[in-house]
Amino acid sequence: MHADNVVSRLDWDVILRDLDEFGVAPTGPLLDRQTCLELRALYDHDEHFRSRIVMQRHGFGSGEYKYFANPLPQVIAGLRRGFYERLAPFANGWNERMGLDRHYPPDIDAFLAECQADGQTKPTPLLLKYGAGDYNCLHQDVYGVHLFPVQLVILLSDPQAEFEGGEFVMTEQRPRMQSRAEVVPLGIGQGALFAVNDRPKAGSRGDYRVKMRHGVSRIRSGARFTMGVIFHDAK
Numbered sequence: 001m002h003a004d005n006v007v008s009r010l011d012w013d014v015i016l017r018d019l020d021e022f023g024v025a026p027t028g029p030l031l032d033r034q035t036c037l038e039l040r041a042l043y044d045h046d047e048h049f050r051s052r053i054v055m056q057r058h059g060f061g062s063g064e065y066k067y068f069a070n071p072l073p074q075v076i077a078g079l080r081r082g083f084y085e086r087l088a089p090f091a092n093g094w095n096e097r098m099g100l101d102r103h104y105p106p107d108i109d110a111f112l113a114e115c116q117a118d119g120q121t122k123p124t125p126l127l128l129k130y131g132a133g134d135y136n137c138l139h140q141d142v143y144g145v146h147l148f149p150v151q152l153v154i155l156l157s158d159p160q161a162e163f164e165g166g167e168f169v170m171t172e173q174r175p176r177m178q179s180r181a182e183v184v185p186l187g188i189g190q191g192a193l194f195a196v197n198d199r200p201k202a203g204s205r206g207d208y209r210v211k212m213r214h215g216v217s218r219i220r221s222g223a224r225f226t227m228g229v230i231f232h233d234a235k
């Protein structure tokens with residue numbers, strides 16, 4: 001499966017409309033089951049990764065994850081490149097509406113070179129692994145001054161057969177108002193695009209800024225793997 005084809009055949013009108021309205025949008029299927037199993041199988045092979053994080057130790061929740069090392073597996077690099085290209089103009093639109101003087105170049109190599117120039121050199125795509133009782137606290141994946149405002153997550157386990165609970169959750173914190181939550185149902189191989197932190201929201205008196213956070217509700221039984229694709233690299 002070629003990432004360019006996967007990205008280009010998505011229903012971008014609907015995805016970008018949802019992303020703009022809610023700060024999160026399901027992409028539909030991105031990976032076939034076999035590829036999901038292959039990616040999951042990498043988890044126990046440390047040569048593919050640069051570090052392992054045990055979430056309990058940091059107060060991040062319960063479960064663990066590993067950041068991929070460079071060179072990224074081809075399927076991940078392809079998705080990261082393809083999605084970045086499609087999302088860069090959209091991200092530029094968000095920044096303009098938020099009055100941020102930050103323009104993203106059209107391809108990811110140029111963007112990663114900008115990250116690198118300021119010491120953000122470590123790759124951020126990751127695999128996450130949760131067992132029964134595990135969860136991921138609401139958070140934002142910010143790794144330095146260079147920040148691409150949208151990221152991708154793909155579910156690598158089958159909610160019909162392999163786990164219960166473990167819903168992907170997104171919250172939207174509005175200034176001086178109560179927060180709103182959105183749950184995104186995913187199937188194996190399906191993805192969601194979502195806001196990393198701030199995003200503009202259209203109001204009756206123009207745009208205002210809302211703060212987005214994402215997390216995962218408790219896995220009630222079984223095991224759940226995901227792959228996260230963050231576009232900015234880390235320090």
Ligand SMILES: O=C(O)CCC(=O)C(=O)O
Nearest residue numbers: 128153168216226227228
């Ligand atoms: O496991 C998930 O669904 C969310 C993982 C996550 O926090 C991320 O990809 O940044």
Ligand SMILES: [Fe+2]
Nearest residue numbers: 139141214228
């Ligand atoms: Fe995250």
